[in-house]
Amino acid sequence: xxxxxxxxxxxxxxxxxxxxxxxxxLAMPVIQLIILPLAANYEVKNINLAVIDNNHSDYSRxxxxxxxxxxxxxxxxYSQSYRKALHLVEEDKADIILExxxxxxxxxxxxxxxxxxxxxxxxxxxxAGLGGGYISSIIQEYNNQIRVKNIVPDKFNPMPAIEITxxxxxxxxxxxxxxxxxxxxxxxxxLVGGFLxxxxxxKEKEGGTIEQINVSPIKKxxxxxxxxxxxxxxxxxxxxxxxxxSWIFYGIVPLGSxxxxxxxxxxxxxxxxxxxxxxSTFCETQQQAxxxxxFFIMIxxxxxxxxxxxxxxxxxxxxxxxxxxxxxxxxxxxMVIIKGSTFQDIKPHMLIIICFAIVLNFAAVLNYRKTS
Amino acid sequence: MENKVIICKxxxxxxxxxxAVDNITFEVQKGxxxxxxxxxxxxxxxxxxxxxxxxKPTSGEANIAGFDVYKETEKIKKNxxxxxxxxxxxxxxxxxxxxxFFAGIYGLSDAEIKxxxxxxxxxxxxxxxxxxxxxxxxxxxxxxxxxxxxxxxxPEIVFLDEPTGxxxxxxxxxxxxxxxxxxxxxxxxxxxxxxxxEAEYCDRVSIMVDGRVEALExxxxxxxxxxxxxxxxxxxxxxxxxxxxx
Numbered sequence: 067x068x069x070x071x072x073x074x075x076x077x078x079x080x081x082x083x084x085x086x087x088x089x090x091x092l093a094m095p096v097i098q099l100i101i102l103p104l105a106a107n108y109e110v111k112n113i114n115l116a117v118i119d120n121n122h123s124d125y126s127r128x129x130x131x132x133x134x135x136x137x138x139x140x141x142x143x144y145s146q147s148y149r150k151a152l153h154l155v156e157e158d159k160a161d162i163i164l165e166x167x168x169x170x171x172x173x174x175x176x177x178x179x180x181x182x183x184x185x186x187x188x189x190x191x192x193x194a195g196l197g198g199g200y201i202s203s204i205i206q207e208y209n210n211q212i213r214v215k216n217i218v219p220d221k222f223n224p225m226p227a228i229e230i231t232x233x234x235x236x237x238x239x240x241x242x243x244x245x246x247x248x249x250x251x252x253x254x255x256x257l258v259g260g261f262l263x264x265x266x267x268x269k270e271k272e273g274g275t276i277e278q279i280n281v282s283p284i285k286k287x288x289x290x291x292x293x294x295x296x297x298x299x300x301x302x303x304x305x306x307x308x309x310x311x312s313w314i315f316y317g318i319v320p321l322g323s324x325x326x327x328x329x330x331x332x333x334x335x336x337x338x339x340x341x342x343x344x345x346s347t348f349c350e351t352q353q354q355a356x357x358x359x360x361f362f363i364m365i366x367x368x369x370x371x372x373x374x375x376x377x378x379x380x381x382x383x384x385x386x387x388x389x390x391x392x393x394x395x396x397x398x399x400x401m402v403i404i405k406g407s408t409f410q411d412i413k414p415h416m417l418i419i420i421c422f423a424i425v426l427n428f429a430a431v432l433n434y435r436k437t438s
Numbered sequence: 439m440e441n442k443v444i445i446c447k448x449x450x451x452x453x454x455x456x457x458a459v460d461n462i463t464f465e466v467q468k469g470x471x472x473x474x475x476x477x478x479x480x481x482x483x484x485x486x487x488x489x490x491x492x493x494k495p496t497s498g499e500a501n502i503a504g505f506d507v508y509k510e511t512e513k514i515k516k517n518x519x520x521x522x523x524x525x526x527x528x529x530x531x532x533x534x535x536x537x538x539f540f541a542g543i544y545g546l547s548d549a550e551i552k553x554x555x556x557x558x559x560x561x562x563x564x565x566x567x568x569x570x571x572x573x574x575x576x577x578x579x580x581x582x583x584x585x586x587x588x589x590x591x592x593p594e595i596v597f598l599d600e601p602t603g604x605x606x607x608x609x610x611x612x613x614x615x616x617x618x619x620x621x622x623x624x625x626x627x628x629x630x631x632x633x634x635x636e637a638e639y640c641d642r643v644s645i646m647v648d649g650r651v652e653a654l655e656x657x658x659x660x661x662x663x664x665x666x667x668x669x670x671x672x673x674x675x676x677x678x679x680x681x682x683x684x
Contacts, residue, residue: 068542068545069542069543069545071542072538072539072542072543073543075539076528076531076535076539079530079531079535080528080530080531083530083531084530273526273528273529274522274524274525274526275526275527275528277492277520277522277524277526278520278522278526278527278540279543280492281490281491281492281515281518281520281522282515282540282543282544283512283515283516283543283544283545284543436491436492436511437491437492437493437494437511438492438493438494
């Protein structure tokens with residue numbers, strides 16, 4: 067214990083002495099948490115629309131007005147032919163082409179049916195999917211409108227229709243910030259913890275100071291604990307800062323218990339720090355450690371369900387994400403903050419994270435060799 | 439037997455096909471200043487790292503301060519001090535903080551730490567520098583501080599790997615005064631150097647060539663043996679046979 071005390075005093079002095087790094091550790095998550103959720107917006111707006119109106123009738127104009135006044139579309143081209151409109155897509159000036167056929171109004175009124183043609187630029191999959199969805203539902207609505215107007219009401223034979231009314235639980239207004247902020251905070255805590263721990267031991271290797279430690283009677287677990295504890299405390303501070311920022315800037319207050327969140331984070335930090343320390347025992351230079359951590363953290367974050375749901379990933383990716391500590395953290399963050407989950411709900415996550423923490427830290431102690 | 443603090447028999451270290459240290463055998467008496475000489479790449483540092491328990495030997499035996507280098511490395515580490523070629527105190531800690539840290543991890547009590555660090559700083563004449571960061575000190579001061587820190591826990595043996603590399607002649611002389619002082623306090627000194635004037639200060643020297651110990655005697659006997667006037671010439675005589683490059 068006495069030796070650990072000396073290690074901790076030394077580690078803390080070094081952390082507080084390196085003002086630049088300390089400022090980055092504390093300021094980086096705060097600034098990123100303010101910027102990222104504002105930019106990472108799931109809503110698709112400003113879809114560029116090119117229209118080919120071969121009909122020039124009241125009905126076609128009415129339809130175009132309806133589409134453009136929805137707020138999602140911006141009319142950027144009014145072309146004479148499909149070829150010209152496609153040219154706009156190629157130049158990236160249009161995302162969707164809406165073609166209205168020549169006899170649109172006439173056939174609609176006489177034959178009671180008509181076809182519209184929509185072309186979507188699918189380079190940006192999300193934009194294409196959502197844009198196509200939006201325009202379809204606007205046309206659907208327009209269709210209902212003219213049906214009401216034109217069909218003679220038949221008292222005896224009403225058209226059966228099922229109307230769906232949905233309500234969104236846990237996030238009634240589908241506020242994407244409520245969804246993104248907890249995830250982004252999880253990512254930031256992971257970044258800070260992972261990188262700090264990975265780089266630290268390697269820094270001692272590069273400086274040669276680890277040699278002086280290795281030739282002393284320090285126990286391996288003392289040394290690892292001496293590295294783990296300071297960053298663990300720092301990680302918890304960063305998490306607390308993150309909660310305060312999400313409250314001040316986004317008004318997000320966890321629906322569940324903050325204590326429960328912290329209960330999970332203290333365990334999670336042990337796991338991710340253990341991972342960083344394990345990486346550092348394999349590396350000889352800070353550059354190596356940095357690149358390896360980048361590799362893993364990219365995979366952890368992108369496959370952790372921050373931006374894309376794990377449920378919609380292919381089977382192999384789901385299997386991979388089971389070995390991804392970040393996915394559990396993001397999940398728990400959303401469960402407790404948005405849904406108000408309790409200890410019973412996140413118990414399985416907790417048990418898995420405890421396993422991660424034990425395995426990774428043991429591996430780090432084992433792989434740290436005082437004698438080569 | 440109890441007067442021998444280093445006993446080394448047929449110690450060998452291979453890295454793949456390369457034999458860094460080839461079957462070296464020697465003994466060092468308690469209180470001796472033992473010079474461990476050799477050209478660059480002769481295997482001095484590797485041999486020293488094995489004796490300190492930092493590197494596992496491939497074969498052979500060695501016993502340091504009564505402990506086996508295979509099984510009792512942690513006990514060895516309690517009883518030795520080591521100053522590596524690369525400066526290895528913490529640049530971002532002050533002189534006093536470095537001393538306190540190393541004294542602490544060697545298990546000294548608070549009272550011992552206080553008195554030892556006090557006397558260390560006084561004997562080095564570093565009273566004014568005690569609260570300065572080590573990174574800001576000139577190399578000569580750093581080296582003297584590193585040596586004193588390496589013996590803060592009063593080990594039986596201290597291993598010094600080229601402690602005076604890159605240091606001016608005056609500081610080198612002061613450094614050797616420190617070595618003599620430590621030796622006077624009963625600490626055995628095991629030192630590598632490239633300076634042949636320093637070899638003259640040793641009680642006995644060994645000269646390594648291509649991983650093997652080619653000579654082991656007191657400086658005056660070596661000079662007689664090779665019938666030359668200085669250690670420089672003894673070294674030149676042996677080292678030019680070396681096959682390994684720099």
